[in-house]
Amino acid sequence: MDILEGNPILQGVRQMLGAFAKSAVRPVAAKHDAEESMPWELMKQAQMLGMSQTSLVETPDAMKAMDGGGAGKDGKPRPSLKSQVACVGAEELAWGCAGITLALGGSGLAAAPVARMGTPEQKKLFTDCLKGTDDKGRVKVAAMALSEPSTGSDISSLATTARKDGDHYIITGMKQWITNGQSASVYVVWAQTDPALGRAGVRGFVVPRGTPGLVPGRKEVKLGIRASETAQVHFEECRVPREWLLGGDEGAKEGLAGTKKMLDATRPIVAVQAVGIARAAFEYLLERVQGGTYAGTPLAGHQHIGFALAEMEMEIQASRLLAWRSAWMADQKMENVKWASIAKAHGARTAMDVTTRVLQLLGEEAMQPGHPVEKWYRDAKIYDIFEGTGQIQRRIIAKELTGVNPV
Numbered sequence: 001m002d003i004l005e006g007n008p009i010l011q012g013v014r015q016m017l018g019a020f021a022k023s024a025v026r027p028v029a030a031k032h033d034a035e036e037s038m039p040w041e042l043m044k045q046a047q048m049l050g051m052s053q054t055s056l057v058e059t060p061d062a063m064k065a066m067d068g069g070g071a072g073k074d075g076k077p078r079p080s081l082k083s084q085v086a087c088v089g090a091e092e093l094a095w096g097c098a099g100i101t102l103a104l105g106g107s108g109l110a111a112a113p114v115a116r117m118g119t120p121e122q123k124k125l126f127t128d129c130l131k132g133t134d135d136k137g138r139v140k141v142a143a144m145a146l147s148e149p150s151t152g153s154d155i156s157s158l159a160t161t162a163r164k165d166g167d168h169y170i171i172t173g174m175k176q177w178i179t180n181g182q183s184a185s186v187y188v189v190w191a192q193t194d195p196a197l198g199r200a201g202v203r204g205f206v207v208p209r210g211t212p213g214l215v216p217g218r219k220e221v222k223l224g225i226r227a228s229e230t231a232q233v234h235f236e237e238c239r240v241p242r243e244w245l246l247g248g249d250e251g252a253k254e255g256l257a258g259t260k261k262m263l264d265a266t267r268p269i270v271a272v273q274a275v276g277i278a279r280a281a282f283e284y285l286l287e288r289v290q291g292g293t294y295a296g297t298p299l300a301g302h303q304h305i306g307f308a309l310a311e312m313e314m315e316i317q318a319s320r321l322l323a324w325r326s327a328w329m330a331d332q333k334m335e336n337v338k339w340a341s342i343a344k345a346h347g348a349r350t351a352m353d354v355t356t357r358v359l360q361l362l363g364e365e366a367m368q369p370g371h372p373v374e375k376w377y378r379d380a381k382i383y384d385i386f387e388g389t390g391q392i393q394r395r396i397i398a399k400e401l402t403g404v405n406p407v
């Protein structure tokens with residue numbers, strides 16, 4: 001199955017974002033990686049090209065054709081293309097730079113639960129917070145604050161609490177490893193509203209920047225994807241109106257299950273970013289092999305190189321198809337939990353495997369700081385950690401296969 005075949009929308013997205021990645025993303029990737037800085041200027045350009053920070057919540061006019069609904073020329077209902085568009089675009093951007101891709105699209109992590117569970121008023125609050133520019137004249141971004149110093153994978157044991165106080169909640173706790181955590185104009189924060197309810201008590205809140213008690217914290221120094229900001233966020237007796245409780249009282253029915261569902265929608269996109277990194281490293285090696293010689297024979301004629309290239313091509317193609325399949329299922333509104341986890345785990349493994357092989361074959365030149373392969377090697381590892389670690393994906397797949405949660 002090739003989702004691009006006969007699909008001018010997806011082909012157009014690939015062409016446009018591929019050109020943007022080549023002409024605008026790649027040239028500044030090393031600089032933002034070395035400086036550990038967000039690409040604010042590029043984010044402005046991307047916004048002008050229609051890459052909105054809020055597209056998951058409100059569909060921009062340019063994206064309406066991808067939204068599904070209505071009838072096509074043949075009179076049949078048009079299926080949505082949103083996840084597939086995000087997937088095809090994310091591979092191109094991550095080929096340019098995975099850190100910059102996350103800077104451009106990191107708000108989507110917060111937008112996904114708002115789109116899924118938010119009331120119309122909360123959607124408006126969220127999108128209003130992202131209009132215009134911030135006090136430094138930068139594109140406004142959002143953050144999704146779930147992880148904590150002692151809670152990453154096991155999201156049901158959050159220490160952050162939201163205590164009811166009349167018509168308000170008081171949020172207290174600390175969040176860590178939060179994408180856009182320092183600069184966000186709006187946060188979606190997850191907290192335990194009632195410990196007696198366990199997992200069902202974990203609820204989200206939409207909290208605008210500037211709310212007293214919401215204090216952006218220290219920025220983290222990271223191995224990879226360094227153009228994306230990751231930081232702590234503190235909630236110090238942060239008092240919020242109950243209207244900011246995601247989904248309102250009705251949303252309690254979904255609770256944490258809603259959070260997990262949104263990961264099924266974002267995992268294919270994360271998976272295909274890993275494919276973009278792998279493809280970047282693979283193409284770098286392929287180009288080198290085609291021009292060079294070793295011990296008097298063309299590099300391409302050496303079996304150990306040819307076989308390594310074949311292995312890498314097999315892995316990249318398989319990972320991409322898995323990501324596309326799980327995105328296609330999301331667009332068809334099919335249950336994709338197993339496939340999203342397969343795609344995420346496979347994509348991460350491919351990125352680590354391919355970047356390691358390429359580094360190995362190039363030798364010491366690729367170990368130098370500032371060498372593109374050295375950067376792709378560092379960027380790849382994070383894909384096996386965030387949005388559910390490799391082990392967590394395997395737990396999900398095993399549970400889907402056997403019905404039993406491995407201990």
Ligand SMILES: Cc1cc2nc3c(=O)[nH]c(=O)nc-3n(C[C@H](O)[C@H](O)[C@H](O)COP(=O)(O)OP(=O)(O)OC[C@H]3O[C@@H](n4cnc5c(N)ncnc54)[C@H](O)[C@@H]3O)c2cc1C
Binds near residue numbers: 109179391407
């Ligand atoms: C760059 C980056 C950006 C991030 N952005 C965000 C963000 O925007 N918002 C947010 O909320 N979080 C974010 N995170 C946090 C990320 O989601 C967590 O790091 C991730 O969920 C893993 O949690 P942890 O690091 O606490 O590891 P832990 O959950 O403590 O896991 C440690 C190890 O134990 C393993 N493990 C844990 N539980 C099990 C189990 N049941 N079975 C088998 N093995 C297990 C894990 O696989 C891992 O190897 C980000 C992280 C990074 C690195």
